[in-house]
Amino acid sequence: MKTSEGALKVAIHRLRKRYRDLFRQEIADTVADPTEIESELRYLAAVLTRNPPAKAPLVGRRGTVAANKQCQRQTTCILRRIALAGCSAPPADRLRATNRGTYLSIMWQELSTILSTYKEERGSSRSNKEEQRRRREEKEEERECV
Amino acid sequence: MTNGQTMHTLPGSSQFPTTRWTLVVAAGDPHRKEARSALVSLCENYWYPLYAYLRRRGYSADQAQDLTQEFFMRVLEGRYLNRANPEKGRFRSFLLSSLKFFVADEKDRDRAHKRGGGALVPLEFSSGEERYRREPAHDETPERIFERRWALSVLDRVVENYAPNFCSTAGQTILSALRCLSSVGPTRHMRRWLAK
Numbered sequence: 001m002k003t004s005e006g007a008l009k010v011a012i013h014r015l016r017k018r019y020r021d022l023f024r025q026e027i028a029d030t031v032a033d034p035t036e037i038e039s040e041l042r043y044l045a046a047v048l049t050r051n052p053p054a055k056a057p058l059v060g061r062r063g064t065v066a067a068n069k070q071c072q073r074q075t076t077c078i079l080r081r082i083a084l085a086g087c088s089a090p091p092a093d094r095l096r097a098t099n100r101g102t103y104l105s106i107m108w109q110e111l112s113t114i115l116s117t118y119k120e121e122r123g124s125s126r127s128n129k130e131e132q133r134r135r136r137e138e139k140e141e142e143r144e145c146v
Numbered sequence: 147m148t149n150g151q152t153m154h155t156l157p158g159s160s161q162f163p164t165t166r167w168t169l170v171v172a173a174g175d176p177h178r179k180e181a182r183s184a185l186v187s188l189c190e191n192y193w194y195p196l197y198a199y200l201r202r203r204g205y206s207a208d209q210a211q212d213l214t215q216e217f218f219m220r221v222l223e224g225r226y227l228n229r230a231n232p233e234k235g236r237f238r239s240f241l242l243s244s245l246k247f248f249v250a251d252e253k254d255r256d257r258a259h260k261r262g263g264g265a266l267v268p269l270e271f272s273s274g275e276e277r278y279r280r281e282p283a284h285d286e287t288p289e290r291i292f293e294r295r296w297a298l299s300v301l302d303r304v305v306e307n308y309a310p311n312f313c314s315t316a317g318q319t320i321l322s323a324l325r326c327l328s329s330v331g332p333t334r335h336m337r338r339w340l341a342k
Contacts, residue, residue, distance in 0.1 A: 022304045029166045030188065030237035030300075040236065044297040 167237040170227070182222065188237055189218050191303055193269050194277065195295035196245055201278050202288040211271045217248045238296055
């Protein structure tokens with residue numbers, strides 16, 4: 001599935017703008033006072049970013065192989081679609097990683113890269129030369145993926 | 147919560163709806179229609195962290211399902227609401243502390259079991275067990291699993307609520323990424339991303 005870079009950027013921009021509001025809104029449903037929303041948000045963010053446990057998910061561990069494979073397929077598919085949109089280089093080499101945590105890290109790195117790229121590009125216009133190079137690379141990547 | 151009022155809005159957003167937990171705590175009686183509806187909705191959205199907590203404590207899938215369902219029946223009866231502090235209450239804390247109380251009080255459970263009845267909360271235990279089986283193998287405590295799953299449940303709710311408003315191809319691409327991430331685990335990049 002292909003989507004244009006512009007459309008993707010607009011989508012990310014909208015998502016970024018709304019995501020935190022919606023996160024707060026959802027948290028607000030579970031607290032008894034609006035003043036607790038920020039502290040609960042910080043708490044949940046800390047929980048989500050807490051270091052994974054020492055024996056965290058490994059390929060080959062019983063019960064996790066299928067999950068890892070599924071995650072790998074999803075990640076590959078999504079990253080390919082992001083790459084097709086021309087927003088970042090295809091991380092084909094990094095996809096050789098073998099555990100789920102790595103895949104998830106890659107996913108977030110890619111999303112963060114897209115967001116920061118968009119932020120930078122919004123402030124400065126890109127030169128024609130860069131644009132031509134980017135389009136050329138995009139076409140090459142597209143041919144490879146197809 | 148403002149003095150004498152059962153509803154509030156978030157500062158800076160006049161369109162923000164009344165929060166569900168505020169309604170429940172302020173009403174103090176889950177049999178009131180609005181409070182009951184809000185409480186059922188909350189239970190439906192956040193039952194999985196409790197189920198994962200029970201599974202992690204060593205209960206079998208069947209036992210965990212029974213305990214979760216019985217616990218929510220007690221909650222809907224208003225059993226533990228008098229212990230919720232309306233000024234500092236968080237639904238997350240309330241649920242976990244109440245569940246611990248419920249699990250520890252075997253006599254109360256037996257009495258409730260013999261009495262039977264009560265309103266069942268429609269929970270999809272089959273998908274919950276499947277999801278639990280996909281949980282990574284690790285040595286985290288039940289409490290930490292509960293916290294992590296709770297946070298991910300909030301993210302799930304955000305993504306699912308947002309999905310209908312984001313139907314372009316590009317939007318679906320990003321939503322796919324978010325769904326994938328929120329369904330399988332947290333990452334260290336999330337805090338920075340949320341903070342932007």
